[in-house]
Amino acid sequence: MIIRNATYFDGGKIAKGDLHHGPSDEEFDATGKFVIPAFSNWHTHLSMTLMRGAGEGEKLQDWLNNTIFPMERRLTPDLVYKGAMLGLAEMIRTGTSHFIDMYYFAESVAKAVEASGIRGTLGTPITEFGTAYYDDAGHALRLAERQLKNAVPGGRVDYCVAPHSIYLCSKETLLKAKDLARKYGVKLTTHISETRKECVDCHKETGLWPVEYLDSIGLLDENTVMSHAAWLTKMEVRILGDRHSTVVHCPTSNMKLASGGVMPVHELLDAGVKIALGTDGAASNNSLNMMQEMKFASLLQKAHRWDATAAPAPVVFKMATQDSKDLAFIDLNDVRMLPHHDLIANLVYSGGAVTDLLVDDRLVMKDGVITTFDEAKIKKEFLEAATELLK
Amino acid sequence: MIIRNATYFDGGKIAKGDLHHGPSDEEFDATGKFVIPAFSNWHTHLSMTLMRGAGEGEKLQDWLNNTIFPMERRLTPDLVYKGAMLGLAEMIRTGTSHFIDMYYFAESVAKAVEASGIRGTLGTPITEFGTAYYDDAGHALRLAERQLKNAVPGGRVDYCVAPHSIYLCSKETLLKAKDLARKYGVKLTTHISETRKECVDCHKETGLWPVEYLDSIGLLDENTVMSHAAWLTKMEVRILGDRHSTVVHCPTSNMKLASGGVMPVHELLDAGVKIALGTDGAASNNSLNMMQEMKFASLLQKAHRWDATAAPAPVVFKMATQDSKDLAFIDLNDVRMLPHHDLIANLVYSGGAVTDLLVDDRLVMKDGVITTFDEAKIKKEFLEAATELLK
Numbered sequence: 001m002i003i004r005n006a007t008y009f010d011g012g013k014i015a016k017g018d019l020h021h022g023p024s025d026e027e028f029d030a031t032g033k034f035v036i037p038a039f040s041n042w043h044t045h046l047s048m049t050l051m052r053g054a055g056e057g058e059k060l061q062d063w064l065n066n067t068i069f070p071m072e073r074r075l076t077p078d079l080v081y082k083g084a085m086l087g088l089a090e091m092i093r094t095g096t097s098h099f100i101d102m103y104y105f106a107e108s109v110a111k112a113v114e115a116s117g118i119r120g121t122l123g124t125p126i127t128e129f130g131t132a133y134y135d136d137a138g139h140a141l142r143l144a145e146r147q148l149k150n151a152v153p154g155g156r157v158d159y160c161v162a163p164h165s166i167y168l169c170s171k172e173t174l175l176k177a178k179d180l181a182r183k184y185g186v187k188l189t190t191h192i193s194e195t196r197k198e199c200v201d202c203h204k205e206t207g208l209w210p211v212e213y214l215d216s217i218g219l220l221d222e223n224t225v226m227s228h229a230a231w232l233t234k235m236e237v238r239i240l241g242d243r244h245s246t247v248v249h250c251p252t253s254n255m256k257l258a259s260g261g262v263m264p265v266h267e268l269l270d271a272g273v274k275i276a277l278g279t280d281g282a283a284s285n286n287s288l289n290m291m292q293e294m295k296f297a298s299l300l301q302k303a304h305r306w307d308a309t310a311a312p313a314p315v316v317f318k319m320a321t322q323d324s325k326d327l328a329f330i331d332l333n334d335v336r337m338l339p340h341h342d343l344i345a346n347l348v349y350s351g352g353a354v355t356d357l358l359v360d361d362r363l364v365m366k367d368g369v370i371t372t373f374d375e376a377k378i379k380k381e382f383l384e385a386a387t388e389l390l391k
Numbered sequence: 392m393i394i395r396n397a398t399y400f401d402g403g404k405i406a407k408g409d410l411h412h413g414p415s416d417e418e419f420d421a422t423g424k425f426v427i428p429a430f431s432n433w434h435t436h437l438s439m440t441l442m443r444g445a446g447e448g449e450k451l452q453d454w455l456n457n458t459i460f461p462m463e464r465r466l467t468p469d470l471v472y473k474g475a476m477l478g479l480a481e482m483i484r485t486g487t488s489h490f491i492d493m494y495y496f497a498e499s500v501a502k503a504v505e506a507s508g509i510r511g512t513l514g515t516p517i518t519e520f521g522t523a524y525y526d527d528a529g530h531a532l533r534l535a536e537r538q539l540k541n542a543v544p545g546g547r548v549d550y551c552v553a554p555h556s557i558y559l560c561s562k563e564t565l566l567k568a569k570d571l572a573r574k575y576g577v578k579l580t581t582h583i584s585e586t587r588k589e590c591v592d593c594h595k596e597t598g599l600w601p602v603e604y605l606d607s608i609g610l611l612d613e614n615t616v617m618s619h620a621a622w623l624t625k626m627e628v629r630i631l632g633d634r635h636s637t638v639v640h641c642p643t644s645n646m647k648l649a650s651g652g653v654m655p656v657h658e659l660l661d662a663g664v665k666i667a668l669g670t671d672g673a674a675s676n677n678s679l680n681m682m683q684e685m686k687f688a689s690l691l692q693k694a695h696r697w698d699a700t701a702a703p704a705p706v707v708f709k710m711a712t713q714d715s716k717d718l719a720f721i722d723l724n725d726v727r728m729l730p731h732h733d734l735i736a737n738l739v740y741s742g743g744a745v746t747d748l749l750v751d752d753r754l755v756m757k758d759g760v761i762t763t764f765d766e767a768k769i770k771k772e773f774l775e776a777a778t779e780l781l782k
Contacts, residue, residue: 052741053733057703090726255694256740258701262694286740287727292683299687300694303646310649312448333770335481336678339777342444349647349677350443379724386730 001361006030007332007343014343021327022361033355034332034343037324038097039290042248043189043227043278045103047075047083049090050386051283060257068283071389072104075132080105082385084112085378087288092118092365094289095328095354100189100225100278102162104133106147110157117364117372118357119325122147123162123189126177128170137173141180148184156360160187160225166210167198171217178219187223192247193236194228195259211236220245227278229268230254230261237264241271249319251296252287253280262304265297265311276322290320294348313348329356392752397421398723398734405734412718413752423723424746425734428715429488430681433639434580434618434669436494438474440481441777442674451648459674462780463495466523471496473776475503476769478679483509483756485680486719486745491580491616491669493553495524497538501548508755508763509748510716513538514553514580517568519561528564532571539575547751551578551616557601558589562608569610578614583638584627585619586650602627611636618669620659621645621652628655632662640710642687643678644671653695656688656702667713681711685739704739720747
């Protein structure tokens with residue numbers, strides 16, 4: 001694509017001119033638009049859009065037991081597909097072109113991603129107990145291997161291995177999951193150190209904190225992606241740096257679920273750890289908007305550290321666009337983007353209107369209209385599906 | 392206005408049908424729209440839209456000294472008007488129909504509010520030192536009295552008395568300000584207990600914490616509105632309840648400026664204190680969006696108290712719509728409002744697209760188009776003004 005009259009970042013400074021991106025020679029006029037790397041949402045459970053707003057205000061354990069788990073037991077491939085489609089519409093509208101997902105019926109999510117035109121790295125959440133999708137961890141691992149085998153190389157959908165967490169997976173399952181990830185050269189993603197209870201339980205059982213534990217069984221390397229990491233010790237920060245692993249900050253979800261801990265962003269960056277940003281699922285956020293996630297990420301650090309200079313806009317912008325391959329276009333004349341004193345600060349703290357999204361050399365949204373699917377139709381189907389699921 | 396086919400709240404339950412609001416018999420079809428009380432932003436400095444994004448990432452005192460104060464010394468009535476107009480566009484687009492303002496050249500803000508069609512309660516910030524607008528506190532008090540004298544009864548613009556704070560106003564000035572407010576039967580608004588330094592300084596000087604100090608000089612009654620209140624003692628909470636005063640929570644600003652303190656929302660509510668919500672100025676938020684402010688208000692309490700049930704959606708929604716006289720309309724089919732499990736939770740945690748705003752029996756926005764002024768024109772003028780001011 002040849003992008004004409006773009007406003008974009010070039011080595012930290014705002015530049016104006018033409019940009020070439022991707023192989024095609026098609027021209028696109030970006031007059032009045034700020035061109036940025038599209039957002040990459042490194043941790044979500046996309047189809048949980050179906051549960052957005054269900055059981056609000058309950059305590060975490062009640063909410064899971066009374067609302068989420070019963071709904072998840074009734075999930076079907078069709079419901080998961082419809083939930084994913086709505087989530088994709090929301091992500092496209094807010095400039096996200098790639099996400100890492102952990103959810104049941106990953107094949108249905110894959111079908112939705114294919115239809116949407118954006119990219120997804122999908123993983124079946126592996127737990128010891130059975131779910132609507134599989135009988136036990138062994139079954140889940142077989143499903144995960146089938147997904148990896150059938151993946152189309154170079155496609156927009158790829159797969160990862162996603163053992164749920166140290167508290168829902170045995171050591172044996174974690175090791176098998178990592179073996180599978182290594183065999184196929186893909187990411188392993190898991191939840192880690194989200195609550196204090198998880199950390200204390202791990203320490204009681206193993207004498208190690210969660211990251212130490214994962215390291216002790218050989219799970220950490222540059223392809224390991226751990227979400228939350230809200231309760232870390234200094235030693236764990238050092239280990240994460242040594243292993244070149246990635247952590248995914250989910251500030252909104254941590255605040256909403258009252259996890260208590262706050263990711264030590266600056267200590268992790270100092271240790272050389274790669275930090276990405278994730279919204280978590282729409283049931284615990286309740287948004288999939290990475291611009292809003294950047295604001296929460298920055299402000300949570302400032303508030304927690306009593307330091308207004310903590311986690312400045314460029315730092316969280318980098319976290320929100322890790323490994324991005326695509327471009328998003330922001331309306332420079334939207335009220336939120338005015339004035340133009342600091343365009344990145346505007347995006348992070350004020351938010352912006354995404355007009356277009358260029359993924360894999362194709363505009364999946366053009367001037368505010370999604371080009372890849374019928375948005376009105378998927379909304380209607382989604383609303384029916386979500387209403388049915390709540391019954 | 393007769394509103395047909397509305398979806399609205401009726402005694403805590405969702406109802407559908409027709410609504411009458413205001414004297415006119417004009418009909419409005421609200422099919423597919425959720426009708427809510429319009430938001431009321433109880434603390435802002437509207438024209439600081441001009442400074443949005445300026446000096447980001449600096450420490451508070453450096454930011455004030457190097458960026459904000461030099462810009463404010465160059466303010467003119469025209470610049471303030473243009474800044475206010477952009478802020479009004481942003482407020483209308485996000486469903487706010489009334490705000491309490493504290494800024495220089497209040498007459499320019501008044502002119503903008505008149506043009507916008509929404510409501511404003513305006514106050515000149517009174518400080519001992521001179522500003523671009525006045526020479527000293529005595530001069531500022533005379534300006535404030537002139538505003539109160541000239542106010543049109545029953546109009547959409549009214550005035551309050553706005554001594555800046557206990558640290559920028561002498562006891563004498565505070566007392567004169569309250570006398571003025573009492574004489575005209577209007578609100579007195581001030582900043583209170585925003586930083587720990589302010590509280591400690593007050594205690595050193597007077598032996599009292601800030602709210603105790605204001606109470607000791609007779610400033611607190613049901614017409615006193617205090618913004619921030621992030622650092623309060625139990626005794627101060629009790630005093631605020633006894634005096635029936637109002638506090639304005641500004642969670643985003645407190646987090647961004649790293650004030651450290653967190654308003655004790657539940658203790659205040661238990662003491663019977665009225666709590667409103669405010670965005671503060673766009674220079675320290677950087678948004679004027681009350682839906683986003685509700686999310687920060689709710690999540691800050693949950694995170695701070697380690698309690699996912701704290702500050703639930705209906706509580707912060709009440710705070711955001713205190714004394715609202717108007718109606719906002721939300722698109723029920725926007726991705727953020729789907730599904731419809733809990734419409735208030737959707738608004739608070741996910742946000743919504745405001746389609747229309749009904750103020751004083753007039754639609755100031757209709758199907759996403761502001762009807763009261765030329766938005767493209769005011770944006771152009773604003774961008775020129777802000778660029779000039781930064782030079």
